[in-house]
Amino acid sequence: MSKILIRGAQVLGGETQDVLIDGETIEAVGAGLSAVGATVVEADGKVLLPGLVDLHTHLREPGREDSETVLTGTRAAASGGYTAVFAMANTFPVADTAGVVEQVYRLGKESGYCDVQPIGAVTVGLEGKKLAELGAMHESAAGVTVFSDDGKCVDDAVIMRRALEYVKAFGGVVAQHAQEPRLTEGAQMNEGVVSAELGLGGWPAVAEESIIARDVLLAEHVGSRVHICHLSTAGSVEIVRWAKSRGIDVTAEVTPHHLLLTDELVRSYNPVYKVNPPLRTERDVMALREALADGTIDIVATDHAPHPHEDKDCEWAAAAMGMVGLETALSVVQQTMVETGLLTWEAVADRMSFKPAAIGGAAGHGRPVSAGEPANLVLVDADYRGAVDPAGFASRSRNTPYEGRELPGRVTHTWLRGRATLVDGKLT
Numbered sequence: 001m002s003k004i005l006i007r008g009a010q011v012l013g014g015e016t017q018d019v020l021i022d023g024e025t026i027e028a029v030g031a032g033l034s035a036v037g038a039t040v041v042e043a044d045g046k047v048l049l050p051g052l053v054d055l056h057t058h059l060r061e062p063g064r065e066d067s068e069t070v071l072t073g074t075r076a077a078a079s080g081g082y083t084a085v086f087a088m089a090n091t092f093p094v095a096d097t098a099g100v101v102e103q104v105y106r107l108g109k110e111s112g113y114c115d116v117q118p119i120g121a122v123t124v125g126l127e128g129k130k131l132a133e134l135g136a137m138h139e140s141a142a143g144v145t146v147f148s149d150d151g152k153c154v155d156d157a158v159i160m161r162r163a164l165e166y167v168k169a170f171g172g173v174v175a176q177h178a179q180e181p182r183l184t185e186g187a188q189m190n191e192g193v194v195s196a197e198l199g200l201g202g203w204p205a206v207a208e209e210s211i212i213a214r215d216v217l218l219a220e221h222v223g224s225r226v227h228i229c230h231l232s233t234a235g236s237v238e239i240v241r242w243a244k245s246r247g248i249d250v251t252a253e254v255t256p257h258h259l260l261l262t263d264e265l266v267r268s269y270n271p272v273y274k275v276n277p278p279l280r281t282e283r284d285v286m287a288l289r290e291a292l293a294d295g296t297i298d299i300v301a302t303d304h305a306p307h308p309h310e311d312k313d314c315e316w317a318a319a320a321m322g323m324v325g326l327e328t329a330l331s332v333v334q335q336t337m338v339e340t341g342l343l344t345w346e347a348v349a350d351r352m353s354f355k356p357a358a359i360g361g362a363a364g365h366g367r368p369v370s371a372g373e374p375a376n377l378v379l380v381d382a383d384y385r386g387a388v389d390p391a392g393f394a395s396r397s398r399n400t401p402y403e404g405r406e407l408p409g410r411v412t413h414t415w416l417r418g419r420a421t422l423v424d425g426k427l428t
Contacts, residue, residue, distance in 0.1 A: 003027070003035045004418065009043035009379060011369050013345025016045060021375040024417040028371050041413060043379060049349045051083025051114075051376035051414065053356040053365050054326065055175070055253060056150070056229060056301035059085075059116070061107060062100070063092025068306040068396050070107035070116060073326070076304070076395035078113040078421040080326040081378035081411040084357065084365040085114055089121040090151040096121035096132035098140035105142035113421050117362060120144040122163050122174060126152050131159065134166050145361045148175035150229055151276075153211060155181055160215060164224035173225040173251075173359065176215050178236070179277065183207035188317065190263040190278040198266065200316070203278045205233040212236050216243035216250050227359060228252040230303050232277040234287035241296045251359050253301035254288050256332035257323055261285075261401060271312050271319030272401050275305075292351060293342040299356045302329045306397030324395050328388060330380065331407035338382075339408065345382075364417070375418035384410040394427060 004021040011017050011029065018033035019026060054077065060068040068076075070087070077085050087104050089095035095104060101118040108116025120137035124130045126149045137144040147167060154160045154176060163174050184207045189195050191202025212228055216239065219226040228240065231252045243250045257275065262282050265273045273279060291297040305322025312319055333352065337343040343351070357366025367373040387406050390398040414422040421428055 003038035004041060005033060005035050005038040006041045006043050006048065006379065009046055009048035011048050012349055013047050019048060019369065021415065021418045024375055026369065026371055026373050026375050029369060041379070046412065047345050047380040047382050048369060049081070049345065049378050049380065050353040050367060050369055051365060051378055051416065052081045052330065052352045053360070053362055054082050054085040054302050054304070055146070055299060055356040055360050057085040057087055057304045057326065058090070058306065058322070059087045059104070060091065060306060062103060066308045070104065071111045072394065072396040073304070074108065074111040074113035074116060075427055076326040076393065078414045078427060079394045079411065080328070081330055081380065081414055082326060083114050083376040083414065083416045084117065084362045086117045086119050086146055086360050088150045089119050089148060090126060094121050094125050095119070096124050098133060098136040101137050101142040101144050102140050114416060115362065115365065117360060118142045118144055119146045119148050119175065122147045122149045122154050123159060128152065128154055128156055128159060131162060131166065134163070134172070138170050138172060145172045146175055147172060148177065148229065150175065150177045153177050153179040153181060155211070157214060157218065161218050161222060164218055164222045164226065168222060168224040173227050175227040175229050176211065177229050178208045178211035178215070180207040180210050189266045190280050192263065192281060194263045194266060200266070205235050205280070208233055208277060209235040209239055212239050216240070216248050219250060220246065220248045225249045230255050230258065230277055230301070231288070231297060232258050232280050232284065234284050237287050237291040237296055241291070244296065251298040252296070253299045254292055254297045255303045256300060256325055256329045257401060258288055259285065259292070259336040260332050269316050271314065271316050272323070272399055274316060274319050274321050275323050276321040289336060289340070289342055292337065298351070299359065300329065300333055300352050301356065302326050306395055307399050308397060312399045322399065324393070324397050324400050327393055327395065328400060328402050328407060330411060331409045334382060334409040335407060375415050377415045378411055379413040381410045381412050382408065384408065386410065
């Protein structure tokens, strides 16, 4: 690879510096750098961050290639500034064996747009009855360290305990989709004033909070790690805050859409706003923002959930749950956290790169922007403002809740180990 000189970037939103890339590595960071024959990228004060890492992506392959493939999903990731994503296990067949996770891992290697780390299922077929091949998946070529039945909750306390005990042996983590199934039977949206007025089945906050409370206590009892997926309520924040104060090894994530959108949008009956967990209240949104700012919530994860047109363009009750998010995540975080003064760009790098890479063990990702480090980088035009147009998405699906909404910021360049995957907003 030739050398690349990124000239005049605000590194982590701070001092304006030049960054010289040589091959796969950052050679130097400083003022007035030069390199004969280097490709020069004029950053013009744009923000330079380490490549983003998403701990919660649905790539749908194998089995639902009508929604997304590993190739289209990783193209979407590169467009959003991601250099690594963790692919959830609810595929067809389920990623509950070494063979399936290795298939996903291989497809990620072939795509070349970002690194793909498969997440293994906790239970066989996501059925919650029998532990999957956790050890075999970890020892496979994919080297799985994160396990989740996301889309479904591991609601059996004994199964959850055994999973925590098993992964502890090799430093793994169980990522829990916290949803008590009996409390959410027939649920269509957040339980509250809006659901009562609309006559839609309510999804109570306690359905999430009760599972989180149980699981942090199980993690404490076992001495293992638990990660809470897509935390969405103010009560959940308080439980995680309490658990951390006790020294329990728990981490938590929040999605961009739970930082911005509320259940008031469901009044439109537009299924694009149907998601699991559901959009909550303004009070919950504010609590989530504050918790992300103070570190109670560790990371932002997209829960990128692509669906074909026919699964969303239907009546509310029949519509699939989920939203695409890889290509808009950073913009939403800029609007809700940076422009509100809750996070600096350096803190954004922490929540969207450093910490997710550490939780999932993504080697070479979430590293400082400094000499000798892997050149996994993203350049962001933070001054940009524009309406979201899903027609331009790299994802195969278009189920975004932000269509037509003006959001700040635009990723202009992404580099994966020194190789440009996105240049001037266009995929290479």
